[in-house]
Structures are given as C-alpha cells and as structure tokens.
Amino acid sequence: EAEVAQSPRYKITEKSQAVAFWCDPISGHATLYWYRQILGQGPELLVQFQDESVVDDSQLPKDRFSAERLKGVDSTLKIQPAELGDSAMYLCASSLSRANTEAFFGQGTRLTVV
C-alpha cells in the first residue's frame, strides 16, 4: 500500500540550531502539505505545494521556516534557527490534487527543541 514517507521520525535539537525534515509523497500526488501539530491540538497548515509551486504559505513563519519541492516530488521543510516553541509534530500529507481529494498523512517527525 502506498504511503507518505517522512524522516526522521524523531529529532532533538538545541535552540538556535538548524533542523530539516524530509517528505516523500505518494507517487502521482501533485499536492503536498506540511502541517504542524502541537500536542493536544489539531494540525495547522504551514505550506501547500501544487507540483513544485507554493500555493499557500500564509501561515509559514518565513523569518525562520522555509520549504521547497524542487522537482515537484519530495519536499524539505527547514527551520533555522530553531526555537523552544517549535517543539511539535511536523506532518506531511499528499493528495492527488487540491480539488478536495483525500489527503494521506505520513507518520510525522516529532521535534523537540532543548
């Protein structure tokens, strides 16, 4: 069964350091999402890609966060510098298109900033 792959599963980093997360969506899925989920809350959208283009990054803290999907397949989310408040689960999801098709999530990366 096709899955969204994310790595690493867990990451501990010191504040002010740089950290990066990787996501490989389900093959053929044009739309890719990065969500942040704080413990006890629902996922919040950070950035959405359609193929290699960013279509929504209105909630992305652009002073420290960046995301890319250069070839329209896998994607990287980076935080530099990391802050204590960035500790959360970072979830990647993909769907066939933006037009309300099912979004499938990966297992997530649990980030702890110390």
Add this chain to the structure above:
Amino acid sequence: GENVEQHPSTLSVQEGDSAVIKCTYSDSASNYFPWYKQELGKGPQLIIDIRSNVGEKKDQRIAVTLNKTAKHFSLHITETQPEDSAVYFCAASNNNDMRFGAGTRLTVKP
C-alpha cells in the same frame, strides 16, 4: 478563513455503546469534510469523508452526517470497541485548503 470547532474534547464510553462527535464550520464554500483517527505517535489516518452533495455516508460501524444549512457535521461510531480509542479530528475543505478541528479524545472502556 475557515474556522472549525469540534466537540466534545474528550469522550468516554463503555464498550458496545455509541459515540458521537460534532463539528461546525464557518466557510459556506467548504465542500469536503473528512474525519481522521490519530493513534499515539502516529499520523492522522482518514477513516471516512463526505462531500457537500451528500447528507449521510456509512461505512460499517462508522457514519457521518452533514447539515449544510446549519454548517455542521457529525461522526457516529456504533458498537464501539477498545481499539476505537484514539483522537479523532474533523476537517473542512474548500478548493484551497483544509482546516482541522481541535480533536476529540475517545476512550472506550472494556
């Protein structure tokens, strides 16, 4: 933008009983409403969804209802089992993005 509210935040039921989780949304343009189940340490898993041209959808013990006029939709789980224990999220989507509720922690007691 879209705002999704979900109730209750926690729900405890006895095995075999039914569980109902309710969500409201604000954006009348939303037309796709999925429900996700999230187990500890894992990503959300889609369990059922409904589109705005349908009022009800059922899949075995799980059903979802949608009231477009009132802008609310509900998840119904019948004959609950201990393995149904998890956090459940509703979401609402227009053609641009999807917003999630805050989640309901369901506990099914054996």
